[in-house]
Amino acid sequence: MTAISLRLPDEIETRLTREAGLEGRPRSEIARAAIVEYLERREKERFMVELVAAAQALADDPEARQEALEIANDLVDDGLDAIIAAERAAGIDPDEKWWR
Numbered sequence: 592m593t594a595i596s597l598r599l600p601d602e603i604e605t606r607l608t609r610e611a612g613l614e615g616r617p618r619s620e621i622a623r624a625a626i627v628e629y630l631e632r633r634e635k636e637r638f639m640v641e642l643v644a645a646a647q648a649l650a651d652d653p654e655a656r657q658e659a660l661e662i663a664n665d666l667v668d669d670g671l672d673a674i675i676a677a678e679r680a681a682g683i684d685p686d687e688k689w690w691r
Contacts, residue, residue: 599607611618649655678685 607618607621611621614621649659675685
């Protein structure tokens, strides 16, 4: 495992020491967990930015958008049919209002 050295403002060091005491874990373990959490969050944020950009590119392409809508409608219909069939097989009337 690689060791690093970093400078922390006094307030951050105090908070880190307090948190380590509350959790009963070494400060290095708390700092390591915080770094891992930060890196994972940043990776997810970058992925979401890429996902939104790809979705926007598809939405801006009329042919791709139409194809995506057709696929989604096919899947929705198939999924709904499967749910209705499963309910009927379980003796549930899918037309009955369950929210009464």
